[in-house]
Amino acid sequence: MSSQTTSGAVTEHSEHYDEVGTRLGFWLFLFTELFLFGAFFIVYLVYRTTYLPDFQTASNQLSTVIGTTNTIILLFSSLTVVLAIHYMRKGIKKMALTFLSITILCGLAFLVIKSFEWGGKFDHNLFLQLRGNIEQGLGSPLLTPGSSEMLPMGQVLFFGLYFIMTGTHALHIIIGLIWMSVLWVWIYQGKLKTDRAGILENGGLYWHLVDLIWIYLFPLFYLIA
Amino acid sequence: MSKKKASQATESNNFFNQHTGKWTTFPMSWLTSTDHKRIGLMYGYSMFFFFGLAALIGLIIKLQKMYPASSGWEIIPPSLYGSFFTLHGVIMIFLFILPGASAVLGNFLLPLQLGAKDVAFPRVNLLSFWLYLGGAILAVVGILLGAADTGWTFTPPYSVTTKTISIFGFSFDSVSWMLVAAFILGWGTILTGINFIVTIHRMRCKGMTLFRMPLFSWTLYATSWIQVLATPVVGITLLMLAIERVMPVGFFDPAKGGDPILYQHLFWIYSHPAVYIMILPTMGLVSEILPTYCQRPIFGYKSIALSSCALAIFGYFIWAHHMFTTGMSDFANAVFSLLTFLVAIPTAIKVFNWSATLYKASISFQPALLFAIAYVFNFMIGGLTGMFLGSLSTSIHLHDTEFIVAHFHYTMFGGAAFGLIAGTLHYFPKMFGRIYSKGSAYAAFVLMFVGFHATYVPMFIMGMNGLPRRYHTYPDIPLFSNMQFASTIGSWILVSGIMLLLFTLVRGILKGEVTTERNPWNSSTLEWQTATPPTLFNFEQDMEVTRDPYDYPAFRLEQKKSKAGGKK
Amino acid sequence: MWLLEASTFAKDIDNTFLFIVAVSAFFLIAITVFMISCIFLYSKKRNATPTDVHGNTTLEIVWIIIPVVLTSFMFYYGWIDYIKTRQVPDNAMEIKVDAGMWWWKFTYPNGLEQGSDQGLTVPVNSPIYLPLHSVDVVHSFSIPAFRIKMDVMPKPEGAKLNYSWFEATKVGDFDIYCAEYCGINHAQMITKVHVLPKAEFEKWYQQATNDLSSANTDGGKSNGKKLFALKGCIGCHSTDGTKRVGPSLKGLSIGSNRKVVTAGKLRTIQIDQSYLEQSLTKPNIDLVEGFTPIMPPQQLTDQERQALIDYLLSL
Structure with missing residues (x-):
């Protein structure tokens, strides 16, 4: 079955690039991401069913304007990343770089707006307090069990889910931003050429996934009232 | 290591001696290697280390139960007992048997079996290993500093409220560390799964159709799908639990509005399929070992291959049989009981096919074959005792008793671990270019086999009599104290067997007789056609496959031809 | 099983159990005997040339049907026993x-x-x-x-x-x-x-x-010994000097000394009424040396609290 032909000493892996394989692997990765958020959505739906009125009251405290703005920004950035890929395939480096820059800026804008929104919630003592502090009675009365001012359990769960789900989503945005910045530099330096446009395409796919998840998060948290 | 290098350099280009620098750079040449064979071996070294460690912890747990506490016997105090069985469970499950055969032998063999140069994404593969190592260190350090005592299942609300003891006097949240460690380990698993799926779809050599793949590759394929689709769910669930421990939300704590049963659902949706991650690759290994030593085609190749996929799929729909006593609706209980029995079918197919493979064979006896036969035997007991846990009424009686612990060890230790050992012994010459001592492997087998049954059969009996698991001590009645005593003695025999086995392997790696024979067991599959140990890129030329993997009649013809060709 | 069958369910469940034991034992023994005899009969010495059987579809179908039939019975028996354990009679x-x-x-x-x-x-x-x-x-x-x-x-x-x-x-x-x-x-x-x-x-x-x-027993509420069990104290504290999760309460008396940890600092205090009350309602403030702060605060009426303290001091 095999013969004894000895090749020369090979010290490094030969350049192996399989675009179909890479895309297949990447799609599988996207699936795992969907499942990851899927677990969140299951938990969300279970508690929403149990505590629907609380969820609606809590949802009213989130600003629909901010949520809508962020949705529009992300949708727009999805368009620009598609344009960037399009120009990359055509080999028009300058246009590709421009649209990639716009995408990155959109992502940053999203994060800035999000951080203002989160900050507002912190000021109202709604989250990110340590359990230990609460147990010692040092935390916000809104979250202290037994306190007369404590929010109804359903609202605590709503804000808990809100922070952990949008937080995980924001983390994905950050990863996406880092990724696209690296790609930007590679394209700029000429390391990434038209024949490897698939790599940029995977970055774009990831960005679409992040958008897609937001499309689900937005109505679940902002629009249920 | 440099001496070893010289002695192994008989085929100048093997994957061991790709390092030419100073000894200081030697560890890095392994830790930064993207070669699937090196990564496989690194998994192997770390996993068998953790295996030995957790076995010793298991020994202490058994020793604690040698006599009832009412007789004044106490090896570890109740406050530490919880940490000991958690440590044992977490290490054995997350660090040893879950990566298991798919990490060690899967990495080493998959590209060899497919005739490929490496896996599809070698760098991602290295990242997987780093994640594994990082997660492992985090878990071990976490539990050593903080003594988490939740068991490996982290069932809330206990896992939310338990205050772990700090050994060094500072507040240390060991449980959260463990949860984060499990999350990181999970990502390692996911990436390996993706890597293997793409490898199998894209890297098969010329002529290797899906139904010409060796059965170990088939099981890896099924396993990878479970890894990719199930792990994210548990990852995020454990993360939510960790967040719940540090922040005042109550996702799973009823005192804060959460639902602990929801956690159990999310946990078992992953953790039931996860037992197939543990057992499937070893089923593949046995399917490689049996035809090789029998020198005949495996009985029912296609049904074995497809039953692996069936197990992977059915595995998703039976998670709630872990929850028959949680108060689910009767309808749900009935459905999950019925679905659980579905698993019996592909499992039975495999066992019947394996035993039929022995029929009219020409068997040469080797330690690997002995372990494989023991695997089938132990796994049968594990599987058949699983019937008691599928049937609703008996399951409820046996739930959370020592019976479950024994059943689990029969499938995971007597099954998966014996299979992994069988595979390691089978592929030992190919991996290291050395031969281990057969005598000492047989001795280790006898000790392990006798010790294994002596340890776990008494636990079946205690469980039938209702003794719950995770008990620090037990009521002082003769049945329990006699059985516990027998089980403890058994554990001594078992652990001495494990230690002898590990010693045999280490000695074989360091001082075993050097061999360069390509195909010592005369196997028909592709991985034996390469050099021993394999060269860096596995094969000297692009491979092409023209027959089924276990087509021994055709294989014998090939051998005759090449001998005749050699004479000319 | 050696275990007593002491309820109406026990007999049925044990019968199902024995049915599964019988099926399991049969297959385990049959397959094991078959494998071991194959190893002896078809060793390389005795049988140098193997017969190349690739498979047999009829056999495959047979051993799909066998487990299906047997497990159907197991499911059915398990289910009918189980449903009895869920249907509570009205007169219970x-x-x-x-x-x-x-x-x-x-x-x-x-x-x-x-x-x-x-x-x-x-x-x-x-x-x-x-x-x-x-x-x-x-x-x-x-x-x-x-x-x-x-x-x-x-x-x-x-x-x-x-x-x-x-x-x-x-x-x-x-x-x-x-x-x-x-x-x-x-x-x-x-x-x-x-x-x-x-x-x-x-x-x-x-x-x-x-x-x-009867009025004078007050529903047993003032009985300290009873409260000691009902409030769960008994789960962690012994009354005979054995050390458990919590300190033993044997020999507790007003005026005796006790080493406690207060806000992380070790100090010695004298046991008095107020210390005992605090130990029940806010138990983790003065923590007995060598124990972890895990005791939950107890919700007690004044009367219950006094009854418990009286009982503790009597030990």
Whole structure:
């Protein structure tokens, strides 16, 4: 079955690039991401069913304007990343770089707006307090069990889910931003050429996934009232 | 290591001696290697280390139960007992048997079996290993500093409220560390799964159709799908639990509005399929070992291959049989009981096919074959005792008793671990270019086999009599104290067997007789056609496959031809 | 099995068990004997040339059908036994079960409460219905001799509780275990079910009802020893000097010295009334040296508190 032909000493892996394989692997990765958020959505739906009125009251405290703005920004950035890929395939480096820059800026804008929104919630003592502090009675009365001012359990769960789900989503945005910045530099330096446009395409796919998840998060948290 | 290098350099280009620098750079040449064979071996070294460690912890747990506490016997105090069985469970499950055969032998063999140069994404593969190592260190350090005592299942609300003891006097949240460690380990698993799926779809050599793949590759394929689709769910669930421990939300704590049963659902949706991650690759290994030593085609190749996929799929729909006593609706209980029995079918197919493979064979006896036969035997007991846990009424009686612990060890230790050992012994010459001592492997087998049954059969009996698991001590009645005593003695025999086995392997790696024979067991599959140990890129030329993997009649013809060709 | 069959379910469940044992033993022995004889018969020495059988479709189908049929029976028997354990007869006596780390409490229809030290007392041959409630983590209520087991879940107020029921068929004492890991003292969360002949039970129950209604015993609420069990103290503290999760309460007396940790600092204090009260209501402020701060604060009326303190000082 095999013969004894000895090749020369090979010290490094030969350049192996399989675009179909890479895309297949990447799609599988996207699936795992969907499942990851899927677990969140299951938990969300279970508690929403149990505590629907609380969820609606809590949802009213989130600003629909901010949520809508962020949705529009992300949708727009999805368009620009598609344009960037399009120009990359055509080999028009300058246009590709421009649209990639716009995408990155959109992502940053999203994060800035999000951080203002989160900050507002912190000021109202709604989250990110340590359990230990609460147990010692040092935390916000809104979250202290037994306190007369404590929010109804359903609202605590709503804000808990809100922070952990949008937080995980924001983390994905950050990863996406880092990724696209690296790609930007590679394209700029000429390391990434038209024949490897698939790599940029995977970055774009990831960005679409992040958008897609937001499309689900937005109505679940902002629009249920 | 440099001496070893010289002695192994008989085929100048093997994957061991790709390092030419100073000894200081030697560890890095392994830790930064993207070669699937090196990564496989690194998994192997770390996993068998953790295996030995957790076995010793298991020994202490058994020793604690040698006599009832009412007789004044106490090896570890109740406050530490919880940490000991958690440590044992977490290490054995997350660090040893879950990566298991798919990490060690899967990495080493998959590209060899497919005739490929490496896996599809070698760098991602290295990242997987780093994640594994990082997660492992985090878990071990976490539990050593903080003594988490939740068991490996982290069932809330206990896992939310338990205050772990700090050994060094500072507040240390060991449980959260463990949860984060499990999350990181999970990502390692996911990436390996993706890597293997793409490898199998894209890297098969010329002529290797899906139904010409060796059965170990088939099981890896099924396993990878479970890894990719199930792990994210548990990852995020454990993360939510960790967040719940540090922040005042109550996702799973009823005192804060959460639902602990929801956690159990999310946990078992992953953790039931996860037992197939543990057992499937070893089923593949046995399917490689049996035809090789029998020198005949495996009985029912296609049904074995497809039953692996069936197990992977059915595995998703039976998670709630872990929850028959949680108060689910009767309808749900009935459905999950019925679905659980579905698993019996592909499992039975495999066992019947394996035993039929022995029929009219020409068997040469080797330690690997002995372990494989023991695997089938132990796994049968594990599987058949699983019937008691599928049937609703008996399951409820046996739930959370020592019976479950024994059943689990029969499938995971007597099954998966014996299979992994069988595979390691089978592929030992190919991996290291050395031969281990057969005598000492047989001795280790006898000790392990006798010790294994002596340890776990008494636990079946205690469980039938209702003794719950995770008990620090037990009521002082003769049945329990006699059985516990027998089980403890058994554990001594078992652990001495494990230690002898590990010693045999280490000695074989360091001082075993050097061999360069390509195909010592005369196997028909592709991985034996390469050099021993394999060269860096596995094969000297692009491979092409023209027959089924276990087509021994055709294989014998090939051998005759090449001998005749050699004479000319 | 050696285990007594002491409830109406036990016999059926054991029969199902034996059926599965028989099937399992048959296959285990048959396949093992087949494998071992193959190894001897077809060793390389005896059989140098193997016969190349690739498979056999008929056989494959046969050994798909065999497990399907057998497991269908297993499922069916398991299901019909199980459904009996879920359908509570209307005439069942309701005894509420509360569980906590690490104690049991049984509340009878007449208001009588029994703790882990006394156990659950029931009449033979009458159905008993047990709603199960946990005050902290998940426990599991298990009586192996009756073949019943059900998780005791912590649930919010008003939620549907898990339940179990049984009808004992034998007079005697049987173990009740907690089967779900619930922390350090999990293995000590054991109590007994006492099955009495009907007449004897009626007498006992009537006596308890009379005691409860008579004014001077105050429903047993001021009985410190009883409170010690009902409030769960018994789960962590011994009264005979044995060290458990919490310090033993033997020899506790006003005026004696005790080493405690207050806000991380070790100091010696003299035991007085106020220290004892604080130890019940805010137990983790002055922590006895060498123990972890895990005791939950106790909700007690003044009267109950005094009764407990009196009892503790009497030890």
